[in-house]
Amino acid sequence: MTKGNGRVEVDHEAEEFGTDFSKDENEDRGNWSGRLDFLLACLGYAVGLGNVWRFPYLCYKNGGAVFFIPYVIMLVFVGIPIFFMELSLGQFTSSGPLTCWECVPIFKGIGVGMVIVSALVGIYYNMIIAWALFYLAASFTSDLPWVTCDRDWAGPYCATFLTDVDLAGCNGTDFVANTTNGVCYNGSEVYGLWNTTLAKENEIKPVLPSEDYLNGYVLGKSYSTGIGDLGPIRWKLVIALFVAWVIVCATLINGVKSSGKVVYFTALFPYIVLIILLIRGLTLDGYKEGIDFYILKLDWDRLKDSAVWKDAAVQIFFSLSDSWGGLIALASYNRFHNDALRDSLIVAIGNCMTSFFAGFVIFSFLGFLAKDLNTTVDDVAESGVGLAFIVYPAAVIRMPVSTLWAILFFMMLITLGLDSEFALVETVTTAFFDQFPVLRKKKWIFMIVMSVLGFLLGLPLTTNGGAYMLQLMDHYAGGWNVLVIAFCECICIAWFYGFARYKEDIRVMIGNSPCCCVPWDFCWWWWSLMWAGVTPLGVLFILGYSWYDYSPASYGKYLYPEWGDALGWLMTIAVIVGIFSTMIVMCICQCHKGKSLYELIKPSPTWGPALPKHRRLMGAYLSPNQFEIDPWGESGNINARSVEMDDVKLEHGGAHNDAYNEKF
Incomplete structure (x- = not known):
């Protein structure tokens, strides 16, 4: 249906209601098999280990419940805008992070940076999943192995020795x-x-037995002096890492058709476990002290501290996985008229609420452990690995049926991690499949090769000093380089491509009245304000403060040597080099061909939806020389395309509305 102003109005709800999900809309790339497949995959990607072991710690560190104020503000003005931009971009183009930037070809390096980030994070993230698999296997016993210390792996100050x-x-x-x-x-x-x-x-x-078990028996960290002393490979960790990559490979070997079904379990199971753990936690002696510490320790003066705002913003990027490329990759398998705006709000808000809810679970157990150890909550509260593999296991052994609670907790950690790992690996594979379509014919072979490569690159993390290497990768691989990517995204879409055109791209995709949201005609100005000004300025603030407040990586009391810190910076710089070296190479190639550099900052002929039936919708707001209906078709001459374009103009009520075109 076409309005008098030349805009195409599609009855998206009727079209989506009548969609046959047994058939792919895009037969070359494939699509999610159902409406919930993508939503759960996206939710599983956003909701990860950081919600359980990082967010609660940041609340306690930054003024208790007061931390929610900067957290929500950063979510609204930075997190959600980038989240929606990436979902809409991937869905509109049906392209992964490496090939979706044809709107401004010179910015293709953004995709290169995203792929590098996802590859680096995917290597060490699967190692953390391997640790959880190790603990899960060790939990199937009536006597959990970290109840008491063994002098073969424990230090002299283990609590059971004192x-x-x-x-x-x-x-x-x-x-x-x-x-x-x-x-x-x-x-x-x-x-x-x-x-x-x-x-x-x-x-x-005194050292908790669970801490000595982790450092002495599981990781072998007690036998290493640092990153310069990796030591031998620990074969039990190698087996765990191998199993982790087998799970990833088996899930993704058929693309979204297989992973879309697995996420029904991996995305929903953690919520079931969190609810069970909360019920159990609220029955433990001392839980109230933990909960009070979590939400009632209000320090309003912390809002004056810029470090609190920086922590909130970094947590948003860490939690939502903005600018890592995974959101674009997942959205690229959506059907064209999927409501990306609705899904963005559901996932972003759901992720925020999950973090808040997980805090109650964690701090109820911290309160119990603090009372049992006759200490304070802040003395047992830790962030990261310490919370998941030291504090919680120490609390479990003090409860009846400890084996059950250990199994449930580590299964939750595994499923939380796998969703994110699936998306990280999918980001890399999708980028290659889109750049080299011939690889899709042997998708299963390519997936096996990628998994083997990821396993081999992860082997250094299975050594005695592997934990030091992992911490270094975690600090640098997805740090401020992700903020540079986010800033470039906003500049590319809002300033070079132009929001005036992009808002019409979104309109033909999701319609004017998305479900559960205000009409697009009413709210587009908000997204324009965010992408063109507020969000990139917010990113620059975080980036600037991160440089101002920079401190070298550390692991507890261990300070990395200068060469180790330099190794970490190489991972960060690799992403930056990927962005800007791609720009330079494209400019050189363009000059070598004798073509104008101007062509690198305007949409290429292939930019837009993947299917001609959806590309025709752009005829309502673009002139015939601004896009091609079927740039990949057999009718390779411009005259044939011009005839098709005339048909489009007739289909949409004749020539374009002159007043409408003046906007562009």
Whole structure:
């Protein structure tokens, strides 16, 4: 249906209602098999390990519930705008992150940067999943192995080795009281801490068995002095990593047709476990202290601290996975008229609520553990690996039926991680399939090759010093380089391609009245304001503060040597080089061909929807020389296309409305 102003109005709801999902709309690339496939895959990608082990810690660190104020503001003004931009871009073009930038070809380097980020993160992220698989296998026993320490892998200060003793008791045994550090020992073997205050001043304290189990038995970190001392490969970790890559390969070997079904389990199962764990957590002694610490420790003065705002923004990027390329890759398998705006809001808000909900689960257990250890919540609260593999396992062994809770928790971690890993690997494979379509004919072979390569590159992470390498990759691979990508995205779409045209691209795709959202005619100005000004300025603020407040990578008390820090910077710079070197190479090639550089900043002939029936819709707001209906078809001459374009103009009520064209 065409309005008098030349705009195409499509009854998207009627079209979507009558869609036969048993057939692919795009037969070459394939589509999701159902409406929920993409939504759950996208939700699973956004909701990851960071929601469980990073967000609750940031709340406690940055003023309790006060942290939600900068978090929500950054979500609205930075996170959601980039999220919607990437979903709409991938869906409109049916292209992955490497080939969707034909709207402004010189910015194709953005896609190169995204692929590099996803590849680097995918390597170490699957190692974390392997750790969770290791723990899951170890949990199938009535006596969890981290209940007590074993001198074969535990350090001298493991809690189960220490005896409550005072100075008189220490001197009354065969042991000697060290008056400088508060330790009671007989040379090499520690008996206890006779003065805990003195010991703490010397950075000595009882170590949880779960911490020694992780560092001594699982990772072998206790036997490494740092990144320069990787040591031998730990074969149990190699097997776990191999299993993790087998799961990823088997899930993605048939593309979205197979992964779209797996996500029904991997995306929903964590919510079931979180609900079960919350119910259990609220029955534990001390849970109230943990919850109060989480939401009632209000420090309003922290809002004046720019570091809090930086933490909120970084968490948004980390949690939503903005600018990593995965959102574009997932959306590229959508049907053309899928409501991308609705899905963006559902996933972004759902991700935010998941983080908030997970905080109650985690802090109820932290409160219980703090009371059991006779300490404070802030003394046991940690971020990252420590929370997932030290604090929670320590709490589990103090509960009845500890084996059940351990199995549930680590299954939740695995499913949380797998969704994100699927999208990371899918980003890389989709980029190659779009750039080299011939690879689609042997998709399963390519997927196996990619998995083997990822496994081999992950082997250094299975060594004794692998944890140091993983921490370095986590710090640099997806850090401020992702912010550079986000800034370039906003400039490319809003300023070079032009929002005036992009809003019409979105209109023909989602219609004027998306489900659950205000009409596009009413809200497009908001997205224009965000993409053209507010969002890139917000990204620049985060980027600038990150440089101002820069500190080298560290792992607990371990400071990386200069060469290790330089290695991390190489990962960051690789992404930046990927962006800007691509621009330079394209300019050189364009000059070598004797063509104008202007062509690199205007849409290429192939820009737009993948199918001619959808490209025809652009005839309502573009002149015939601005796009081609079937640039890949057999009718390769411009005259044939001009005849087709005349048909389009007749189909849409004649020539374009002159007043409408003046907008462009």
